[in-house]
Amino acid sequence: MSAIVAAGLVKRYADGARRVEAVAGVDLEIAAGTLVVLEGPSGSGKTTLLGLLGAMIAPTAGSVAILGEDVTHLRDHHRAALRRAHVGFVFQDLSLIGAMRVLENVLLPLVPRGGARPDERARAIALLERFGLGGERDARASRLSGGQRQRAAIARALVTAPEILLLDEPTAHLDGANAGGLVDALCALRDEGTTIVAATHDARLARDARVDRALTMRDGALVP
């Protein structure tokens, strides 16, 4: 079964009078329960494609289906509900709210559902412990190191138990040892059934033997 199917995906931005085509006709099918790495240089359109695949950005043309549901023309609140239910994001710049505590950041996706139930709170704490942040849960996010913030962001992305996890430059803030540990964690999640797409310009990650599929992107298009 396919977790994500994209067909003829195009995204254009207006940059003043100029129009920039960040994604230029991408056809892609990602199988459920696989770890896929999207490699390419800065500005190649990886982040935009990731946003399109996760229903975070509306495409200019083409279509995206997530878990069999066409999300291309969904209204804002439906897209938000779908993201909340099925997709976890880890952003390139980590995107934690620095003034909030680590656990509060992790629980943030649950607020529109009515806040964390006791079992969801327990899951959030378990995730922080799994990523080695059990002792930091009451610390302000702004006080964490880059690696810690990376792991906290992954814990937040997983708190809703999504089927799909999208990561943008997940190793950008990590040294070699921590990057290896992250790949271990991603593989473990993949083995538990989570579909993972990671966009990176880190060739080490793309060449890791445990990755199921590596794609290369140049100038908004996938390189065959």
Added chain:
Amino acid sequence: MRRQLALLDYAVGALGRRAGKSAALGAGLAFVVALFGAALLLTDAIRAEHERLVEEMPDLTVQRLVAGRPALIAESFADELRGLPAVRAVEPRVWGYYFFAALEANVTIVGTERADPALDAALAHGRLPREGAEVAIGEDLADHLGLRVGDAMGIPLDGDIVFSPVVGTFGGGSAIRSADLVVARPAHARRLLDVEEGWATDLAVDLTTEDEARVITRRITERLPGARVLERRLLRRTYELTFDARGGLLAFLLVPALAAFLLLAWERLSGLGDAERREIGILKAIGWATADVLAARVYESLVLSLTGAAVGIALAYAYVFWLGAPGLWGALLGWSNLRPALDLAPALDPLQALSLLGAVVVPFVAVGVVPAWRAATLDPDRAMRGAE
């Protein structure tokens, strides 16, 4: 409900995270509401004070004028008026002002024969006078003279001192009544005010229906040329117009303060900081819908503006009823020096208070929500990257 509570909880946390900005806006809002609230509370309290008194007045008050000045009126004229249709009762009244040298101020002496339910209800202690030189006096006057029920009030008269036993004191929520009133039996009031038997200060006329007031007034002036007839409903209207106009003028003068504050709030809130815009982008990206972001923002603005407004109204209350509204008092009542002082009984028209809240809270929430809506309707990544 659970979802709304969770969003409210997030909004309160967000206010705390931007404590400096929240405190500055809340303080500005509290100040503006305090200004408007003070004008409103003062106007309402004065209006309520007069309304209470006007309601207790007779439908018509008949005075005799001589050379344009009020003069005593013959009690026998009351019998003539009792014969008019629609006249239910006519009571000659003896009252007047007495200069009290110890206070360097006038007090109001009222002679009363009958058991007046309004006066009775206004008693804070004791009872109304029943005989001789007994008096019941306003609490403020009693305080100024150091008197309590059971003491005797010494009143200088024709080089002598008349001692009047104080049998009651007035409080009862009316500042005017509790301030300078002295109620006595008619004979004692006549002695203090030098009003001879057979004469009265004025005549109090009660009608079967107030609608007949205009007709009866005309008939009275036909029978007693030079009479001045005060209609209760006209007095009520005059008070309303006077204090509505003064209160309205005061509020109008404060409009620039409100406008300046809203402009300031717009300036502060419309330019969402990068951090706030980014936060909205994060929330959208992790699954918050635009409606969730806006609901949180509305709660944030509501909590801030309602707290600011509540503090403002509390400040206005303290300023008017505890401090005596220095500065505003003169603008509404004039700058005459009255003793004993008129301490207002707290009064507030709920509809006007709600109007004040609405006038401040609604625009404040709007100026907070509009820029958030602009950021929240962007794709999450654009909001995070700071696109407008």
